[in-house]
Amino acid sequence: MIEIKDLHKSYRTGSNSLHVLKGINFSVKEGELVAIMGSSGSGKSTLLNILGMLDGYDTGSYHLDGVLIKDLNETKAANYRNKFLGFIFQSFNLINYKSAWENVALPLYYQRIKRKERKDRALHHLETVGLKPWAEHLPSELSGGQKQRVAIARAMAAEPKVLLADEPTGALDSVTSHEVMALIQKINDEGRTILVVTHEEDIAHMCKRIVHLKDGVIVSDEFVEQQRAEANV
Ligand code: ADP
Ligand code: MG
Numbered sequence: 001m002i003e004i005k006d007l008h009k010s011y012r013t014g015s016n017s018l019h020v021l022k023g024i025n026f027s028v029k030e031g032e033l034v035a036i037m038g039s040s041g042s043g044k045s046t047l048l049n050i051l052g053m054l055d056g057y058d059t060g061s062y063h064l065d066g067v068l069i070k071d072l073n074e075t076k077a078a079n080y081r082n083k084f085l086g087f088i089f090q091s092f093n094l095i096n097y098k099s100a101w102e103n104v105a106l107p108l109y110y111q112r113i114k115r116k117e118r119k120d121r122a123l124h125h126l127e128t129v130g131l132k133p134w135a136e137h138l139p140s141e142l143s144g145g146q147k148q149r150v151a152i153a154r155a156m157a158a159e160p161k162v163l164l165a166d167e168p169t170g171a172l173d174s175v176t177s178h179e180v181m182a183l184i185q186k187i188n189d190e191g192r193t194i195l196v197v198t199h200e201e202d203i204a205h206m207c208k209r210i211v212h213l214k215d216g217v218i219v220s221d222e223f224v225e226q227q228r229a230e231a232n233v
Pocket of ligand 2: 044046
């Protein structure tokens, strides 16, 4: 599903250049649940943003579902993102003035799906995350865990092949973090490929494979015994 070879990325600011990814080799098969671990500044978000086509890379190659992702124009990149990828962020990134279902339906709007069908599909995804009764509520009326579940429903709305989560539990307490991970495990059980960036050891161990990033290189890449989290939805 994902294949990365000798990938390099530097950030340039003025006359300075910061070499962040220094030759990443990494592939992910369909149905995997992979944690990308590493301390702050190790390049986790940079890697995830490249995988999510939110940012480009300098040299090496990135294939997503067999397609070389390199120097795509913005329209084409947006099409691919819509078709292949769903995103989950630490800070939820919900739109404050839209209801839960409207947030979930947003990716479908860009696919030009009619409002009635958008709402039906959004309600279905909210039901999956246990939040159908909250469909008409605004994000400000929801707890942190509920907001993240809405964000997960939104990430699933367009049925992406791959879910990319950047510190999805970073803003949540430990009990809520486990509930969110239980949901991520459930979605993975249904066959979805998921990558979770985290710096928390116990969150990483709820995945099936842990990739350690240090100073822009992968220092270990191992399959682990998955710790199951208790779903409460
Ligand atoms: P992590 O997610 O592992 O904490 P990041 O990928 O966010 O690490 O950042 C890796 C390094 O790149 C850090 O030193 C960070 O300051 C730097 N960096 C990240 N984004 C940018 C940017 N847009 N411009 C310049 N430097 C950046
Ligand atoms: Mg980060």
